[in-house]
Amino acid sequence: MxxxxxxxxxxxxxxxxxxxxxxxxxxxxxxxxxxxxxxxxxxxxxxxxxxxxxxxxxxxxxxxxxxxxxxxxxxxxxxxxxxxxxxxxxxxxxxxxxxxxxxxEKGGKLPNFRELSVGKVTNLGPDMRRLRLYGDDLTPYLGGAIHVRLIIPPHGVSAPQWPTMGENGLPVWPKGEDKVEPRVYTIRQINADEGWMDIDFVVHGDNGPGSRFANNAVPGQLVGVTGPIGSDLPVVDWYLFAADETGIPAICRYLEDLPDDKTGHVILEVSGPDAKQNLPHHPGFDLAWIFRDGSCPEMAFAPQGTNTNVDADADAGAGAGAGDDVSPFARAICDIKVPDETHGVFCWTATEQKIYRHLHTHFRKTLKLGREQCLVMTFWRAEAH
Ligand SMILES: Cc1cc2nc3c(=O)[nH]c(=O)nc-3n(C[C@H](O)[C@H](O)[C@H](O)COP(=O)(O)OP(=O)(O)OC[C@H]3O[C@@H](n4cnc5c(N)ncnc54)[C@H](O)[C@@H]3O)c2cc1C
Structure with a gap:
């Protein structure tokens, strides 16, 4: 045994x-x-x-x-x-x-620390950019935990100083001009044999270290990585995946990995129709898009290949927990009918913090889903760190 x-x-x-x-x-x-x-x-x-x-x-x-x-x-x-x-x-x-x-031990590297070098840079739309990052021995990053902590060097620095572990368990971070910034991202694809991982960055300007790094990335630039972090999806029959752009890489990984007999909904919020991405096809899931710019020609879910849009201006239905002041995205998520099965469902959401609060109340308090039935997460905050 x-x-x-x-x-x-x-x-x-x-x-x-x-x-x-x-x-x-x-x-x-x-x-x-x-x-x-x-x-x-x-x-x-x-x-x-x-x-x-x-x-x-x-x-x-x-x-x-x-x-x-x-x-x-x-x-x-x-x-x-x-x-x-x-x-x-x-x-x-x-x-x-x-x-x-x-x-x-004091002075050691952070867990699974690797120095990665930017390779190919691909624009995925108006506000997302994929960086292929090359490094040695990426095998610890294969598997169920799909997120990493990237350690972003100071802008323009070609030979960064990396953090080390202190005896008390806290990393010792380089200071002053050498200051690096940790940010959490998702491995969209990885090939350890060829020594690369792809990270899809939301590019929201030069207003944060992660976004600025992606915005200005050129081949050969260095970035650190440590992790991986996260846990496996539970095995259930029905899933709800809802996220803004920051959660799309994770949802793509889940759709690629889930067996064909699983079913559910994917609901994604992006800036506008130009920002739609091609998601991996899964026969059991349908997909809806919500556009922050308010352009919304169609309504409700469709089989996944057709990429139907949810009408952000329409009354998306004040599902349980939805209030008047919540965004169309949050209202649309709350409007989704979760099957009435105690153990066979899992709801996964990755959003900005204010929406997170609303969704947490909806899933945990209104629908009374247990921790094993939902994972409601803040992926970013609409203010500086
Ligand atoms: C588990 C996990 C996985 C994640 N995976 C990804 C991923 O694969 N790809 C990805 O792009 N992000 C991902 N994120 C989100 C990412 O960590 C945050 O968006 C992070 O704040 C980006 O750091 P930054 O340095 O660009 O901006 P920050 O320094 O954090 O913030 C600077 C400014 O930018 C704003 N800002 C930050 N993020 C956004 C955003 N998404 N849209 C608009 N404005 C923003 C802030 O409000 C602030 O005003 C993930 C987060 C978690 C927790």
Missing amino acids: MTSKIVRAHTQVAVPDPRRALDVLSAFYRDNDCSVSIEGDDHVISISLGTVRVGPRDRAIGIEITAANDTAITQLKTGVITMVDQLVPGADLDCRWHGAGQAS
Whole structure:
């Protein structure tokens, strides 16, 4: 019988009020849709990468993390220490981890760090651009987790400095003129044998490091990558995928991978008719487009090949949870009838933060879907980081 390996690491962080720290951390993770259970004095937080057990110590909190491999352990270390840093005033972050993930020793590289070089640049429409990025040994990026953290060098720098791991699990970021910026993207396609991955960037101007990098990319430019991040789609019968441009690469990957007997809807919001893309054909899914510019000749869903548009000005139906002040995109998503099956459905949405809030209320509170039935995500925020 196969047994899956579990690896562990632990540390202790000095804090002024351990029980208050536990409450604040648990509240944060609960708000972000993670399950938190109380076991004696310990709070046990389950997240997609693994489990975080936090317990009170003498003027400190003890943190134990478990996960399937060293990469996930290293990502969990970074995630949990980042949250302690942000949420627990007075926490002494000068801590040291014991156990798994020792590749993250001081000065080591970030998990699966690779330096990538821009190859071919392809425009996919008025506001999306595909960069083919070449690098050595991309095998860790094959598989179920399809997102990555790109590390964007300062504009115009040809020999960037890359971050390293600190002993406390936090990356040590280059400063000043060497400052690099992490941004999350999706691997649209990957070929590890040939050593490349394609990333489709929304190009919204030179107003953010990710977009500016794509906007100005020329072959030979360098960018870092670490990860991968994310989790597999659950296996169900019916799926709803809804996203603006930022989620199109992920939805394309899902449509390519899902077996032909699965069914569902895809609903996409883009700037206008020129921004429509050719999505992989899946016989069980239909597809609708919503245009932010208001041009909308047709209405409702059609078989996938026909790329029908939803009328953004029409009353898309105030589905459960839809209010008057929400966008046509959000209204159209909320108007979709989710089949009345407890376990056979999965709704996946990737949008701007304000729409996320509305959709989260709709799926989790109005439709009462469980965490295993929906993943409602913010992919970007309509203000600077
Ligand atoms: C799991 C995951 C996967 C993602 N995959 C992709 C992907 O494959 N392709 C992709 O393009 N994005 C993807 N995103 C979204 C991407 O991470 C954000 O859009 C990110 O903010 C872009 O960084 P930036 O440096 O361009 O802009 P930022 O520095 O974040 O922001 C600068 C300014 O640009 C605005 N801005 C940021 N993003 C957008 C946008 N999409 N449209 C309009 N204005 C924007 C901000 O509001 C801000 O005013 C993904 C996000 C997540 C969480």
